[in-house]
Amino acid sequence: MFSAGLAAYLVYFRDQTAANTGFSLNMAVGFSSLILWWIRNLNEFEVQGNSLERIQGYLKIEQEPKPVPEGEPPAYWPASGEVRVENLSARYSADGPKVLKNVSFTIKSGERIGVVGRTGSGKSSLTLSLLRCILTEGNVYYDSLETSKINLDALRSSITIIPQVPELLSGTLRQNLDPFDQYDDALLNGALRAAGLFSLQEQSDEDGGKLSLDSAISSGGSNLSVGQRQILALARAIVRGSKLLILDEATSAIDYKTDSIIQSSLRNELKGDVTLITVAHRLQTIMDADKIMVLDAGEVLEFDSPKALLQIEGGRLRSLVDESNDRDILYQMANANGKV
Numbered sequence: 001m002f003s004a005g006l007a008a009y010l011v012y013f014r015d016q017t018a019a020n021t022g023f024s025l026n027m028a029v030g031f032s033s034l035i036l037w038w039i040r041n042l043n044e045f046e047v048q049g050n051s052l053e054r055i056q057g058y059l060k061i062e063q064e065p066k067p068v069p070e071g072e073p074p075a076y077w078p079a080s081g082e083v084r085v086e087n088l089s090a091r092y093s094a095d096g097p098k099v100l101k102n103v104s105f106t107i108k109s110g111e112r113i114g115v116v117g118r119t120g121s122g123k124s125s126l127t128l129s130l131l132r133c134i135l136t137e138g139n140v141y142y143d144s145l146e147t148s149k150i151n152l153d154a155l156r157s158s159i160t161i162i163p164q165v166p167e168l169l170s171g172t173l174r175q176n177l178d179p180f181d182q183y184d185d186a187l188l189n190g191a192l193r194a195a196g197l198f199s200l201q202e203q204s205d206e207d208g209g210k211l212s213l214d215s216a217i218s219s220g221g222s223n224l225s226v227g228q229r230q231i232l233a234l235a236r237a238i239v240r241g242s243k244l245l246i247l248d249e250a251t252s253a254i255d256y257k258t259d260s261i262i263q264s265s266l267r268n269e270l271k272g273d274v275t276l277i278t279v280a281h282r283l284q285t286i287m288d289a290d291k292i293m294v295l296d297a298g299e300v301l302e303f304d305s306p307k308a309l310l311q312i313e314g315g316r317l318r319s320l321v322d323e324s325n326d327r328d329i330l331y332q333m334a335n336a337n338g339k340v
């Protein structure tokens with residue numbers, strides 16, 4: 001009824017317009033459609049132009065040096081997870097400010113280190129420096145080999161990083177754990193168990209959707225929770241037998257239960273010679289670490305056992321703990337740890 005009325009009105013309007021101006025409505029509609037078509041095309045052209053500009057930007061990015069055969073480490077390397085850092089400075093660009101300033105420390109093989117510090121103090125930059133992802137000066141030795149002399153591929157495949165939100169590939173869970181099909185199911189399931197996936201599933205209220213090696217993983221791991229993704233990344237580290245594991249703690253995106261499963265897997269399942277560096281946002285995560293490194297403005301302010309650091313009058317860790325709502329628990333954890 002309404003459309004019939006509208007059509008009748010349009011015909012009336014066309015006839016009136018044609019009668020008054022000699023310009024038919026059909027022509028007016030055709031003209032405005034043409035203008036709309038041009039505007040739409042111009043818009044599309046601009047969007048595609050932006051993409052081209054971005055591709056051109058990526059093409060101009062300075063490339064990392066290609067791996068050289070002489071940088072190939074011996075097959076037995078790394079046999080230990082010892083890390084020695086001497087006068088390490090780092091920056092994000094050649095003319096940028098130093099984000100790490102002459103940092104020196106040694107981490108013994110198998111030690112568990114917690115790294116804390118304010119936002120921007122250099123925690124992530126330190127982990128990126130160990131992998132040579134940013135510009136560095138000074139020396140880093142990993143199991144006695146200077147990392148600047150090692151093939152980038154070899155260096156990075158010997159260190160596992162578990163970022164706050166790990167990326168996974170689309171495919172099966174098995175393919176994510178073992179992309180080159182090198183290990184049998186028993187070993188892969190063992191790694192999943194050690195990483196805590198099955199404990200997480202046992203404690204979960206949901207019956208459906210339990211993960212197995214054949215489960216499908218969507219691109220980026222988008223069909224899994226952040227906690228499940230961190231557990232899979234940890235399982236990957238166990239499968240790879242990495243001697244150095246760097247964990248960037250995901251605080252906001254992970255619930256307490258999953259976090260405690262990951263922490264107990266890290267405590268109980270990693271072998272004695274695996275060094276663990278945890279970039280911590282919650283003090284509870286690292287109060288039972290062997291040592292805590294406190295960073296401030298790119299410098300190491302404190303580096304010792306939690307118990308020893310809490311005894312320093314006016315110390316930075318001590319003031320962070322004293323300000324915390326969990327002060328008493330944190331002191332208990334540090335004292336129970338026993339190492340001074």
Ligand SMILES: Nc1ncnc2c1ncn2[C@@H]1O[C@H](COP(=O)(O)OP(=O)(O)OP(=O)(O)O)[C@@H](O)[C@H]1O
Pocket residue numbers: 092096099117118119120121122123124125126
């Ligand atoms: N991609 C980047 N390009 C340039 N400067 C950067 C970049 N990422 C970090 N920085 C700078 O490096 C310094 C150290 O930052 P970093 O991310 O290492 O700190 P952080 O302690 O990990 O902080 P947060 O707890 O917020 O993650 C900061 O001054 C920061 O602005």
